[in-house]
Amino acid sequence: MIKFQNVSKVYGNDTKALENINLKIDDKEFVFIVGYSGAGKSTLLKLLTHEETPSSGKIIVNSVDVVSLKKKQISYFRRTMGIVFQDFRLIDKMSVFDNIAFAMRVTGVPEKKVKERVPYILGLVGLQDKGDRKPVALSGGERQRVGLARALVNNPATIIADEPTGNVDPALSYEIVELLNEINLRGTTVIMVTHEHSLVKRFNRRVVELHGGKITSDTGKINSKALIKDEFKKVPPFQANKRAYKIKNASSHSQKVEVSK
Amino acid sequence: MKTGSMRYLIKEGFNNIRGNFSISLSSVVILICCLFLTGVVVVISAISNQALRVVEAQNKITVYLNSDIPESDALLIGSKIQEISNVSECNFCSKEKTMEKFSYVVPADVFDLLEGHNPVEPSFGVSMKDLSKYDETSNELKGIEGVESITDCAEWAKKLTHFNNAFSYVKICIIVMVILVSLFIISNTIRVTMYSRRREISIMKSVGATNLFIRVPFIVEGIVIGLIAAICASGALKIAFELLLRMIKDLAPVVSIFEGPTWSLYSAFIGMGMLCGVLGGTFSIARYLRTEGGEVFG
Structure with missing residues (x-):
């Protein structure tokens, strides 16, 4: 569970980025954070990842008081979340496989586990045949899926997506959010910052709107179980089966996925 | 790690x-x-x-004489040096001998420029019995007639x-x-x-x-x-x-x-x-x- 209690953030030049934010996100929720530029969306994410600390208030993530974390604890805390960036942040000289493996290697995961886990995650995002390609050889949507795979590979409790559809065309945007939706349905909390109202409308999920550093509206929690049924109604049976297979197997990290063609 | x-x-x-x-x-x-x-x-x-x-390991003083001094006079100066109580040893090195020593280290063409002239000074290598009396002995040596200069290791040291x-x-x-x-x-x-x-x-x-x-x-x-x-x-x-x-x-x-x-x-x-x-x-x-x-x- 993520909890913001009376959180305010004022930057050095007296800019009020966030003002008295009270927000509670339950486990396994999918939340869209929307708002215009300068509304405080990025500051909210920075506070959540401890890149910034609040000027006042408390932030609790899975019973951990984020504000009082010691310097050495921050890196371990960040391992509980996966971050998806708008600009993908892939390393061009590395292959797709190595880009994903990189996230595991830097946290000291043994190479044997890396070799087991990465193909599984690649299958999960539908890039099982593209592990040896370089990011430049991929489309925008595919690159973002690599970014998503990297965020997922360490099995985080929360995925934070900072405008993940900002650099892809509308059709692929849908695909990316669909993938995040799938990840959420298998039990991962997803917080997605976006400008795209069309996407927000299409995926009937909780929406928190920020304006001038304050929460101006919050649709509240949406029943995920009801959503799963709705989601399955929307897609053809074959796709639904494929998704069910992925969701069922997602909890077993060592298992390799064989995605139907 | x-x-x-x-x-x-x-x-x-x-x-x-x-x-x-x-x-x-x-x-x-x-x-x-x-x-x-x-x-x-x-x-x-x-x-x-x-x-x-x-x-520092050497306690020798080199006493240089006037370059035009005859060898007989030089030997007389040598006996005067020997008379100094703190002198333990006194070895004469003639102009020719010194020149010969130079010939081992100085290229031959330098000697051609001298056209047979020998500009070096005859000298005595003087060893002392007691190094603490260095200054007295050095002054006595300088006082002997015919002594041009003295070069000692202490100066170099x-x-x-x-x-x-x-x-x-x-x-x-x-x-x-x-x-x-x-x-x-x-x-x-x-x-x-x-x-x-x-x-x-x-x-x-x-x-x-x-x-x-x-x-x-x-x-x-x-x-x-x-x-x-x-x-x-x-x-x-x-x-x-x-x-x-x-x-x-x-x-x-x-x-x-x-x-x-x-x-x-x-x-x-x-x-x-x-x-x-x-x-x-x-x-x-x-x-x-x-x-x-x-x-x-x-």
């Missing part, structure tokens, strides 16, 4: 060097020059100390001591400067590598890599640059000293007694190179991680 992780980090350190090869190479070259300069200063200082010890003292300050200044320059060069090289890898560092931060994990490849890079520079500088110093020795050996056979760069100097070089690498790497990455390197979303 696990062995597998350490292997990965060391590999990354070498990748850093390969990725910024031209900058790493120029850093190595500058460091070689810095360390070579330090080596030259240290070797000059060591030679000067050795020379001082050699001079004094001069060498002055030189050594002055040079030790210069040596310390040069070594401190070289260390600072080395640190600056290594830090800058590592900063360039860091900026070229800032995307990777930001990703590392976002996935929860510890600061130590991020630092190690850059420290490895610093150590490798320092180590390569130290090895090359040691080799260059050894070659340069041996070449110099070979060149001046014919002119002054006495230089062969001087000991050149020693293994302790080479070890110090390697230690210094590696230490500069560790410090340069640690400082620059720590500063970077405290500021812009700590950003995840940017």
Whole structure:
């Protein structure tokens, strides 16, 4: 569970980025954070990842008081979340496989586990045949899926997506959010910052709107179980089966996925 | 840290060097020059100390007579010198004998310029019984008629001591400067590598890599640059000293007694190179991680 209690953030030049934010996100929720530029969306994410600390208030993530974390604890805390960036942040000289493996290697995961886990995650995002390609050889949507795979590979409790559809065309945007939706349905909390109202409308999920550093509206929690049924109604049976297979197997990290063609 | 992780980090350190090869190479070259300069200063200082010890070990005074003095008069002066109570030994060296000694060390064409003229002075090599009576004995020698000048080892020893003292300050200044320059060069090289890898560092931060994990490849890079520079500088110093020795050996056979760069100097070089690498790497990455390197979303 993520909890913001009376959180305010004022930057050095007296800019009020966030003002008295009270927000509670339950486990396994999918939340869209929307708002215009300068509304405080990025500051909210920075506070959540401890890149910034609040000027006042408390932030609790899975019973951990984020504000009082010691310097050495921050890196371990960040391992509980996966971050998806708008600009993908892939390393061009590395292959797709190595880009994903990189996230595991830097946290000291043994190479044997890396070799087991990465193909599984690649299958999960539908890039099982593209592990040896370089990011430049991929489309925008595919690159973002690599970014998503990297965020997922360490099995985080929360995925934070900072405008993940900002650099892809509308059709692929849908695909990316669909993938995040799938990840959420298998039990991962997803917080997605976006400008795209069309996407927000299409995926009937909780929406928190920020304006001038304050929460101006919050649709509240949406029943995920009801959503799963709705989601399955929307897609053809074959796709639904494929998704069910992925969701069922997602909890077993060592298992390799064989995605139907 | 696990062995597998350490292997990965060391590999990354070498990748850093390969990725910024031209900058790493120029850093190595500058460091070689810095360390070579330090080596030259240290070797000059060591030679000067050795020379001082050699001079101090001798208690001989050379008494020069007027160049036109006949040999019979010179021998009379010799007997006067022998009469001085503190003189234990007095050996005459005629103009011809001195010239003959010169002929071993001075090229033959120099003698052609003299056209048979012998400009050197006859001299006596005088040894003392008691060195504490040095000043009295020296004054007595100067007072003998026909004595032109005296050159004693104590004068040389004094001069060498002055030189050594002055040079030790210069040596310390040069070594401190070289260390600072080395640190600056290594830090800058590592900063360039860091900026070229800032995307990777930001990703590392976002996935929860510890600061130590991020630092190690850059420290490895610093150590490798320092180590390569130290090895090359040691080799260059050894070659340069041996070449110099070979060149001046014919002119002054006495230089062969001087000991050149020693293994302790080479070890110090390697230690210094590696230490500069560790410090340069640690400082620059720590500063970077405290500021812009700590950003995840940017």
